[in-house]
Amino acid sequence: MSTTQGAGKPVSADAELELLSAWLDGELEPGQYNVILDRLKTDPALRAQFEWFNLAGDALRSHEVAACDDPALVGQVRRALQAEPVRIGPGAISGSKLRRHIATGVTVAAAAGMLAVVALPQLRGPGGVQVTPVTAPMVTSTIPAPSPALAQAPATKPKAARSSQLDRYFQAHGGLAATGVMPEAAGYIKMAGEQER
Amino acid sequence: MAGLGCRRWLGASLLGTALCLAWPVAQAADDKSPIEWLRAIRSAAQRANYTGTVVYQRGDEVRSSHIVHYFDGGVPRERVLTLDGRAREFIRRGDEVQCLYPKARRVVIEQTGPRTTFPALGQVGLNRVLEHYSLAVGDVERVAGIECRVLKLEPRDLLRYGYRLWVEPQSGLLLKVQVLGGDDVMIEQIAFSDVRIGEPVDMAELNPSWSTAGWQVVRHPSHQIELSRQGWSITAPEGFSVLTEVERNLGDEPGPAALQAVYSDGLATVSVFIEPGAATADPVPLQHRGPWSAFMRRVGDARVTVVGEVPATTAQSIANSVRFVAAH
Numbered sequence: 001m002s003t004t005q006g007a008g009k010p011v012s013a014d015a016e017l018e019l020l021s022a023w024l025d026g027e028l029e030p031g032q033y034n035v036i037l038d039r040l041k042t043d044p045a046l047r048a049q050f051e052w053f054n055l056a057g058d059a060l061r062s063h064e065v066a067a068c069d070d071p072a073l074v075g076q077v078r079r080a081l082q083a084e085p086v087r088i089g090p091g092a093i094s095g096s097k098l099r100r101h102i103a104t105g106v107t108v109a110a111a112a113g114m115l116a117v118v119a120l121p122q123l124r125g126p127g128g129v130q131v132t133p134v135t136a137p138m139v140t141s142t143i144p145a146p147s148p149a150l151a152q153a154p155a156t157k158p159k160a161a162r163s164s165q166l167d168r169y170f171q172a173h174g175g176l177a178a179t180g181v182m183p184e185a186a187g188y189i190k191m192a193g194e195q196e197r
Numbered sequence: 198m199a200g201l202g203c204r205r206w207l208g209a210s211l212l213g214t215a216l217c218l219a220w221p222v223a224q225a226a227d228d229k230s231p232i233e234w235l236r237a238i239r240s241a242a243q244r245a246n247y248t249g250t251v252v253y254q255r256g257d258e259v260r261s262s263h264i265v266h267y268f269d270g271g272v273p274r275e276r277v278l279t280l281d282g283r284a285r286e287f288i289r290r291g292d293e294v295q296c297l298y299p300k301a302r303r304v305v306i307e308q309t310g311p312r313t314t315f316p317a318l319g320q321v322g323l324n325r326v327l328e329h330y331s332l333a334v335g336d337v338e339r340v341a342g343i344e345c346r347v348l349k350l351e352p353r354d355l356l357r358y359g360y361r362l363w364v365e366p367q368s369g370l371l372l373k374v375q376v377l378g379g380d381d382v383m384i385e386q387i388a389f390s391d392v393r394i395g396e397p398v399d400m401a402e403l404n405p406s407w408s409t410a411g412w413q414v415v416r417h418p419s420h421q422i423e424l425s426r427q428g429w430s431i432t433a434p435e436g437f438s439v440l441t442e443v444e445r446n447l448g449d450e451p452g453p454a455a456l457q458a459v460y461s462d463g464l465a466t467v468s469v470f471i472e473p474g475a476a477t478a479d480p481v482p483l484q485h486r487g488p489w490s491a492f493m494r495r496v497g498d499a500r501v502t503v504v505g506e507v508p509a510t511t512a513q514s515i516a517n518s519v520r521f522v523a524a525h
Contacts (some may be wrong), residue, residue: 080405164503166484166491168447173468173489173504 002161226364227346231332234348235323237369238362244268245370248402249341249392250280254489255385259512267398276403286406297405302412307417326463329353329436330360330465338363338371341389356434356511357465358384358488368394376488376506385487419445424458424471431469432512436462447472460515462504467515469504475500483509492516 019036040047229237229430248265263278272291279285286297296305337345345363359381363373373388422444423432439461444454456471482493490512493502496519503516
């Protein structure tokens with residue numbers, strides 16, 4: 001991995017990982033986006049790291065998807081997660097530190113789907129590199145300002161893309177919060193077309 | 198002849214008497230105040246025995262399921278079998294639900310804890326439901342060959358959807374429900390295409406369709422918690438009150454548990470999931486699936502996801518209200 005930034009300022013590989021990690025976590029200021037994008041365009045090693053983060057995120061979301069790319073990683077991530085303590089409140093550990101952990105081959109980049117949506121178009125400039133996203137886009141629409149019209153249901157059903165990341169929430173909600181014709185079964189009837197757990 | 202005439206007269210009298218006796222019963226079943234309608238629906242949801250086919254429609258999606266519901270006065274039992282697409286089955290006994298996935302040879306067992314009843318009326322005061330919805334009694338329409346009274350629950354604000362209900366008056370069982378968005382556009386519908394109400398249930402119909410010997414068994418246990426004692430604060434919109442708060446795993450992947458709080462206004466339900474240490478990046482994603490809105494944001498390093506049968510802005514406002522104050 002190169003040790004110079006786009007602006008020519010020498011940086012360490014660790015600093016670049018921190019930058020990439022902060023970007024994935026949405027912690028960078030807008031003005032800093034171009035720095036990391038330029039680095040990704042020109043640094044194959046950093047790009048490989050970016051793809052590794054995506055793969056780790058996939059391994060968290062679906063071991064079946066991730067296993068297509070790297071079966072060994074799936075086991076690695078599962079073992080690491082099993083060793084993770086259960087936490088009940090937001091802790092001091094930052095996303096960047098977590099991702100630094102991943103860089104050594106251990107854990108997670110849950111926000112990588114966002115990156116595929118936001119960053120990839122920019123990465124595919126005329127002289128830019130082609131990066132194949134390994135995660136499905138998570139964002140299906142953005143929140144407009146509340147208005148009476150929007151507060152109610154859309155007049156026509158939005159053709160939303162499925163996000164497998166959200167499946168487990170829909171399923172967990174349907175299991176506990178039954179509404180519909182049947183007292184308890186409605187949630188399961190609604191979920192019958194969802195992915196298997 | 199005289200004897201025959203007498204018998205005719207007697208028969209006509211008996212028929213007339215029977216009609217006179219039956220009429221007030223039928224009329225009483227159909228002549229209810231709004232609160233009585235809700236009470237009847239709640240009672241039927243808990244106590245009625247029924248077997249039938251349910252068709253669920255959401256946008257272009259149409260799915261059918263066979264359902265058997267049995268209540269012996271103690272523990273409710275239920276079996277739902279999908280009739281199209283990939284075979285799967287959900288078998289509930291009390292608070293435990295077994296989800297059977299034959300293709301994967303997998304059984305997922307969930308302990309659901311205290312359950313809601315349709316539509317969560319059991320745990321939210323019926324009067325409170327009518328504070329946020331107005332109930333109008335409509336015409337009689339047939340569903341699955343049975344005459345039903347149509348009720349419309351109109352939301353009094355923009356925080357929730359409307360509902361149209363088709364109720365079988367004698368039992369109070371809902372045979373059809375539509376969720377309505379703006380301009381009464383139907384967002385979701387669930388309805389019986391055939392149903393038998395109050396008939397004896399063959400207990401064999403509550404058993405799984407397959408032998409699960411040798412299948413992978415995955416348990417999704419959950420236990421009750423108090424989010425406030427763990428430092429979390431959630432401000433639900435007016436009319437929504439908490440039904441349950443649990444700690445659970447969201448999938449069969451090993452990993453930290455998620456905290457889930459379920460809120461309801463008596464008709465709509467919303468879940469708030471909090472996953473400490475699983476923060477996602479901004480910008481905030483939003484997704485619709487029929488009437489279900491999902492909204493995700495980050496609070497510290499926790500990922501907060503709100504899913505519910507509410508308009509997007511309601512889900513967003515709930516998500517934005519989530520704060521970590523301090524653990525007690």
